[in-house]
Amino acid sequence: MIAYFGKVALFFSMSLSLYQSCPKSKNIVPSTWANSIFLASAFFLLEYCHIISDFSIINVYQYSSKVEPLFYKITGVWNNPPGALLLFTTILSFCSNLFALRPLSYHKIKCNILNLHGIIMTILLAIIFFAANPFIEIFPIPDNGKGLNPILQNIGLALHMPLLYIGLAGIVFTISCSLVTYRCYRNITIMEIYKKSFIWLAISWLFLTFGLVISCWYAYLVPNWLGILDLSKNIYLIIWLILTVLLLISSLKTKAVLLFGSGIICIILGMICIGAGQKQIYQEMKYNEIVKIGTKRITLESMSIAARDNFLFRQGDFSIHDKNNKEITHLYPEVRYYPIEQINTNNQSVYYRALSNSYIEMGKTTDDGKFIVKIYYRPMINLIWIGIALISIGYGSLLRNKTILTKI
Numbered sequence: 001m002i003a004y005f006g007k008v009a010l011f012f013s014m015s016l017s018l019y020q021s022c023p024k025s026k027n028i029v030p031s032t033w034a035n036s037i038f039l040a041s042a043f044f045l046l047e048y049c050h051i052i053s054d055f056s057i058i059n060v061y062q063y064s065s066k067v068e069p070l071f072y073k074i075t076g077v078w079n080n081p082p083g084a085l086l087l088f089t090t091i092l093s094f095c096s097n098l099f100a101l102r103p104l105s106y107h108k109i110k111c112n113i114l115n116l117h118g119i120i121m122t123i124l125l126a127i128i129f130f131a132a133n134p135f136i137e138i139f140p141i142p143d144n145g146k147g148l149n150p151i152l153q154n155i156g157l158a159l160h161m162p163l164l165y166i167g168l169a170g171i172v173f174t175i176s177c178s179l180v181t182y183r184c185y186r187n188i189t190i191m192e193i194y195k196k197s198f199i200w201l202a203i204s205w206l207f208l209t210f211g212l213v214i215s216c217w218y219a220y221l222v223p224n225w226l227g228i229l230d231l232s233k234n235i236y237l238i239i240w241l242i243l244t245v246l247l248l249i250s251s252l253k254t255k256a257v258l259l260f261g262s263g264i265i266c267i268i269l270g271m272i273c274i275g276a277g278q279k280q281i282y283q284e285m286k287y288n289e290i291v292k293i294g295t296k297r298i299t300l301e302s303m304s305i306a307a308r309d310n311f312l313f314r315q316g317d318f319s320i321h322d323k324n325n326k327e328i329t330h331l332y333p334e335v336r337y338y339p340i341e342q343i344n345t346n347n348q349s350v351y352y353r354a355l356s357n358s359y360i361e362m363g364k365t366t367d368d369g370k371f372i373v374k375i376y377y378r379p380m381i382n383l384i385w386i387g388i389a390l391i392s393i394g395y396g397s398l399l400r401n402k403t404i405l406t407k408i
Contacts, residue, residue, distance in 0.1 A: 002049055003057050006135035009042035013093075014125035020118030028114050029100045035121065036093040043090045046134050047077050056141045059083065059134040065147035065340045067310040075158035076148040078165075082134040088165045089124045095173040096121070113180045120176065147340040150311065156214045163211035164236050170204030171239065202399060205243040209395075212240055213388055244391065247398060259394030266387030273380035280377075284370040293375055296328070296358065297321045300371065311338045316362050316371065320351060333362045355382045 016035040019025050046059065050073045055061045063080045064073055078087040096117045100110075128134075152158065174197045181193055248260050283291050285300045292298075301317040313336040320328045331349035338345075351358040356379045363372035 002045055002054060003135040003137050006042050006045040006049075007129075007133070009038045009045065010125065010129050010133070010135070013038040013042065014122065014129055017118050017121035017125055021115055021122050022118075023112075023115055025115075028111055028118075032093075032096050032100045032114055032117075036090075036097050039086075039090050039093050039125075042135075043077075043086055046083060046086065047074060050074065050077050053145065055143070055145050056137050056139075057134070058136050058138040061138055061142055061145045063145070063148050065145040065310070067340065068147060069153075069309050071155070072148055072153050072158065076152070078161055079148060079152045079158065082128065082132040084161065084165075085124065085128055085132055086134060087162065088169060089121065089128065091162075091165050091169040092117075092124070092172060093121060095169050099173070099177070109180060109184050112184065113177050116176045116180055117173070120172065144340065147310070147338065150336065150338045150341055150343050150345045154218060157218045160211045160214035160218070163207045163214070167204045167206075167208035167211060168236070168239070170200055170207065171243075174200040174204065201243055201246060202395065205240065205247060205395065208236060208240045208243065209388070209392060212236060213385075216384075247395060254398065256394040256397040259390050259397060263387040263390030263392075263394065266383045266390060268387075270380050270383030270387065273383065274378050277379040278377060281373075281375040283373050283375070284366055285373045286370045291373070291375060293358070293377055295323045297323075297325070298360070298375060300373070301330075303371065310340065311336045313337070314362070316360075316373075318349070318360050318373075320358070331358075331360045333360045335362050335364075353382075355380050357381050 013035050016031050016038065020028055020031050020035065025031070046057075049057050049060050050064050051070065053060065053064060053066050053073070055064075059080065059082055063076045063083070068076070077083040096114060099117075100114060102110075177200075178193045178197055181196070244260075248257065279293055281291060281293055285291065287300055287302070290297050290299050297320070299319045299321070301319050303317070304315050306313060306315070313334045315332050315334045318331045318333070320331065322328055329351055331351055333349040334347040336345045336347060337343075346361050346363065348359045348361045351360075356377065359376040359378070361374040361376070363374065365371055
């Protein structure tokens with residue numbers, strides 16, 4: 001029954017988007033609001049099905065399970081292609097709502113922009129309804145689901161996709177508004193359009209930055225996830241770089257340009273230092289065995305096995321000593337096994353320093369009872385995060401600049 005209501009909500013939303021896309025449609029603003037209500041209803045119905053583990057819906061069966069923690073049942077909705085597209089379309093519809101609430105003196109321009117949004121929404125909803133419908137049912141109903149990919153069961157990775165989608169939706173909205181404005185005002189310049197859309201671009205840049213930072217950070221904690229090297233993340237990175245250049249153009253006559261420039265230099269230096277000075281050791285270790293990396297001595301103290309909600313794990317206890325044999329810290333890398341998904345993951349443990357970090361990752365057990373251990377040392381890696389922080393501070397300084405804000 002829930003699947004039926006979800007399909008109906010998607011159908012009405014698609015119909016309203018088609019009506020909104022017609023140039024001669026009346027009551028276009030109320031139809032935009034109604035469209036968002038139906039679309040949000042469909043999204044929350046899918047969310048509810050994941051929470052209650054309704055395995056009659058194939059989307060829930062493929063990306064959830066009974067033993068999965070509630071948080072990952074909720075975030076699992078958008079960690080799959082149909083749910084991700086539904087979330088993005090829902091966010092885009094709320095961008096249209098925000099614009100529909102703005103009082104514009106030129107009603108024709110407002111209607112033209114909402115018409116274009118209607119075309120975009122119709123295309124996206126047609127793809128969802130006919131090709132990637134998340135409410136398709138399965139029979140007979142299975143007792144349990146296949147579970148969410150364990151690599152996606154991380155709080156940072158679970159939250160980074162909505163941040164990227166908000167940023168991307170803001171960019172799509174800004175481009176559509178700019179195209180309509182340029183079409184209606186042929187005498188307006190590109191720079192004038194850019195100034196009028198600056199706030200939207202800046203907000204989009206902020207969400208993209210947060211999403212990409214979390215994505216990059218997670219790539220270092222889970223080594224078998226490609227992170228920023230993934231194709232989709234590369235697309236977001238390219239978009240982020242373009243927006244950064246646009247913001248840099250706006251800051252040329254302000255103090256923010258120093259922060260932007262310093263941030264970019266720090267990121268480049270960090271990447272160069274990692275490429276030139278990083279060290280890696282692959283070692284089969286037994287208890288109380290010592291491995292040296294630089295001036296540090298790493299010892300495998302113990303190994304423990306335990307279980308949590310939906311996975312079993314083997315955790316190592318590694319002590320780190322300096323050259324004077326003084327204990328610095330302990331690291332606890334894990335090898336996790338998810339019985340339902342039948343997948344192993346390796347979770348690194350990180351020793352954070354001011355500029356450089358050390359990582360320990362555990363692998364399989366050898367036939368003679370030793371443990372495969374990977375140890376990484378990445379010098380100056382924190383220059384990358386310092387660079388991102390400087391660019392973000394420059395962004396905040398740019399928004400506070402009264403001269404620029406008065407021109408928008």
